Amino acid sequence: MPELPEITLFRNYVRETSLNKVIKKIDFPETSLLQSPAEDFRKALIGRKFKSAERLGKYLAVTTDHKKSLIFHFGMTGKLEYYSNQELPKYSKMIIWFEDDYRLAYICRRKLGKIFLAEDLPTFRKENELGPDALEISEKDFLKSLEGKTGTIKGVLMDQHIMAGVGNVYSDEMLYQSGIHPGSKTDKISVSGRKKLFKELKAVLEMAIEKEGVRKEFPKSYLIRHRKEGENCPRCAGKVKKIKVSGRSTYFCPSCQKEEK
């Protein structure tokens, strides 16, 4: 599920459930996603409390009162669950036990996620070569990041080094809302098109966060609700088409979104 809006919800979830409680134990039902030895996680976290949760692109950083951060990446199927009493959630990879016996589980069905231990966030951001966050980037920096790019606009939007947070589904949506064909070569898009795209980048992400990622509650004029080959375009008489762009399944409306070559 997770692109920037969903990670934002995970961040809020951690803030609501898991801050300021002493961590007493950590289980690792599976260690293959760990980017540091399990013992290092235990040493850094047990006996401490989480003080803050921040999102960096599609990563979620949870920082302790001793300044080290636990950082999750969710891959395609990762999620968090805070609970007590129930059984171990299926596909749990890491269970953090708090002093009151509530637990925070990191769950990842397809093992495409990663769990990091970081000294501090600026270093982590640098090591992972993350671009500016999609919700933070200014129009000026956004326009600058498109300069000199000859690849497809969709590929640029999804490149985490250029800008962090946007993935396959939401890039399609912001291009649809902007009337730009996803396969358009970036350098061929007009200045007004780029400015429109900047506005829709923010609008789409903010709307998705506001609706808490529940797609049925997204506006009917959104492509996300018609993300299927042959569906009716919600804005014109056209039909939604599926193609491949930058290696990913891409949905768009050929009559609303013309390619700029």
Added chain:
DNA sequence: ACGGATGTTATTAA
């Protein structure tokens, strides 16, 4: 039964 799925990364190639 097979293809595809919200992500990243390595490899290879142009």
Added chain:
DNA sequence: ATTAATAACATCCG
């Protein structure tokens, strides 16, 4: 240096 295409990771769903 860019860009793109492909495969790989693992598992479920339609």
